[in-house]
Amino acid sequence: MTALEFRHQTYAQRLVFGAGTARSALPDEVRTLGATRVLVVSTEAEADLADSLAADLPVVAHFRGVRPHVPVEVAEEARRLAADVDADLVLSVGGGSTTGLAKAVALTTGLPVVAVPTTYAGSEATPVWGLTEGRTKTTGTDPVVLPRVVVYDPDLSVTLPVDLAVASGLNALAHCVDSLWAPRTNPVLAVTATEGVRALAPALRGVVADGDDLTARGGCLYGAYLAAATFAGAGSGLHHKICHVLGGTWDLPHAQTHAVVLPHVLAFNAEAAPDAAARVADALDAGDALTGLLDLYADLGAPRSLRDLGLPEDALDEATARVVEAAPADNPRPVTPAAVRRLLQRAWAGEHPLTERNDA
Incomplete structure (x- = not known):
C-alpha cells in the first residue's frame, strides 16, 4: 500500500x-x-x-x-x-x-x-x-x-431537447473522464469523477427514454455538478485542450464537440492510464472503459463526427499543430503530431476510436 x-x-x-x-x-x-x-x-x-x-x-x-x-x-x-x-x-x-x-x-x-x-x-x-x-x-x-x-x-x-441534453450530458461526462488524468488530479477527485460517471450514464439513458422524466433530468444535473466540481480541481486534460482548440478556432458547437472527441481521447489514453480506465469501466458497469462508453453512445444516439459539426477536413493539420502546442506535458502518453493527427482524423470521419498502444 x-x-x-x-x-x-x-x-x-x-x-x-x-x-x-x-x-x-x-x-x-x-x-x-x-x-x-x-x-x-x-x-x-x-x-x-x-x-x-x-x-x-x-x-x-x-x-x-x-x-x-x-x-x-x-x-x-x-x-x-x-x-x-x-x-x-x-x-x-x-x-x-x-x-x-x-x-x-x-x-x-x-x-x-x-x-x-x-x-x-x-x-x-x-x-x-x-x-x-x-x-x-x-x-x-x-x-x-x-x-x-x-x-x-x-x-x-425539461425543455432542453433530448439531442441537446445528450450532447450536454456527454460534455459533463467528459469532465469526469478527463479529470482522471488531468494535471491536478488526486484521489479525492478520482472519487467524485467516478461518481459523476455513475450518475450521468443512467440519467442520460432515462432522458432518452422519457424527456419529461424529472428524476432523470435531476440525475443529469447532479452528475453535471460532480463533473464540473471535479474539473475545477483537476484542471484541463488533453480532451479539454483539444475541444478548446476546435471550438475556439472553428466555432464548433461546444457540447457536441466534447461528445464526439471523448471516445477518441479515452482510446488514446486508456492503456497508459489503466487505473483511470478501470474507474470508468466500473462506473459504466462494463468490462472495459471504451466498450462501456461506446455502448452508452449507441443507446443515446450520440454525435460521432466532427465533419457533421462543420469542421472542414483541410483544418486538421492546423488543428493538430494547435493541439500539440496546448497539450498538457503530463498526459499519460506522449502527445505527438502523428498521434494527434490520427485521433483527429478518426473523430472527423466518425470512425471507431483507435486504441493506441504504449509503443505507438
Missing part, C-alpha cells in the same frame, strides 16, 4: 437543488447577497424564462447578446452595460455560454454571480473562465468568477 501524498483545492459555493427552486428560492438567495441592482444575462431564446425568474428581483438591465465561446467583444459589451447601470450582481439564466459571459463580467468587475443553469454544461461550478479573440480561445482560473450561488432546478431542463 502506497502512502498518500497530494494537494486538493476546494472552492466556496452555495448550492440550491430541487424541482421548483428557481422560482421559490431565487429571491431569497439574491436578497441574502445584499444585491439591489441585478443585471440579467440570457440568450434571446431564454429571455422569457429569465424575465419570469427575475420578476421579483431588483433588475436594472438585461443582456441577451450571448454567443458561444464568449468572444472578447461580447464580453466588453456586457461589461460596459454592467458599469452603465451600476449593477451589483449578475444573474445568469441559461447554458454554458451564458454562464461563461457572466463570468467574463465578473472577471474584470468583481461582481458576484448567481447562476441558474438550464443545461448540463457545468460552467457554473468552476472558477474557469474562457474568452475567444480572433480564432484563439484563452482560458484561465480565478476564484472571482465562480458563481456565489447555483440554483439547480430540474424543471428548467
Whole structure:
C-alpha cells in the first residue's frame, strides 16, 4: 500500500437543488447577497424564462447578446452595460455560454454571480473562465468568477431537447473522464469523477427514454455538478485542450464537440492510464472503459463526427499543430503530431476510436 501524498483545492459555493427552486428560492438567495441592482444575462431564446425568474428581483438591465465561446467583444459589451447601470450582481439564466459571459463580467468587475443553469454544461461550478479573440480561445482560473450561488432546478431542463441534453450530458461526462488524468488530479477527485460517471450514464439513458422524466433530468444535473466540481480541481486534460482548440478556432458547437472527441481521447489514453480506465469501466458497469462508453453512445444516439459539426477536413493539420502546442506535458502518453493527427482524423470521419498502444 502506497502512502498518500497530494494537494486538493476546494472552492466556496452555495448550492440550491430541487424541482421548483428557481422560482421559490431565487429571491431569497439574491436578497441574502445584499444585491439591489441585478443585471440579467440570457440568450434571446431564454429571455422569457429569465424575465419570469427575475420578476421579483431588483433588475436594472438585461443582456441577451450571448454567443458561444464568449468572444472578447461580447464580453466588453456586457461589461460596459454592467458599469452603465451600476449593477451589483449578475444573474445568469441559461447554458454554458451564458454562464461563461457572466463570468467574463465578473472577471474584470468583481461582481458576484448567481447562476441558474438550464443545461448540463457545468460552467457554473468552476472558477474557469474562457474568452475567444480572433480564432484563439484563452482560458484561465480565478476564484472571482465562480458563481456565489447555483440554483439547480430540474424543471428548467425539461425543455432542453433530448439531442441537446445528450450532447450536454456527454460534455459533463467528459469532465469526469478527463479529470482522471488531468494535471491536478488526486484521489479525492478520482472519487467524485467516478461518481459523476455513475450518475450521468443512467440519467442520460432515462432522458432518452422519457424527456419529461424529472428524476432523470435531476440525475443529469447532479452528475453535471460532480463533473464540473471535479474539473475545477483537476484542471484541463488533453480532451479539454483539444475541444478548446476546435471550438475556439472553428466555432464548433461546444457540447457536441466534447461528445464526439471523448471516445477518441479515452482510446488514446486508456492503456497508459489503466487505473483511470478501470474507474470508468466500473462506473459504466462494463468490462472495459471504451466498450462501456461506446455502448452508452449507441443507446443515446450520440454525435460521432466532427465533419457533421462543420469542421472542414483541410483544418486538421492546423488543428493538430494547435493541439500539440496546448497539450498538457503530463498526459499519460506522449502527445505527438502523428498521434494527434490520427485521433483527429478518426473523430472527423466518425470512425471507431483507435486504441493506441504504449509503443505507438
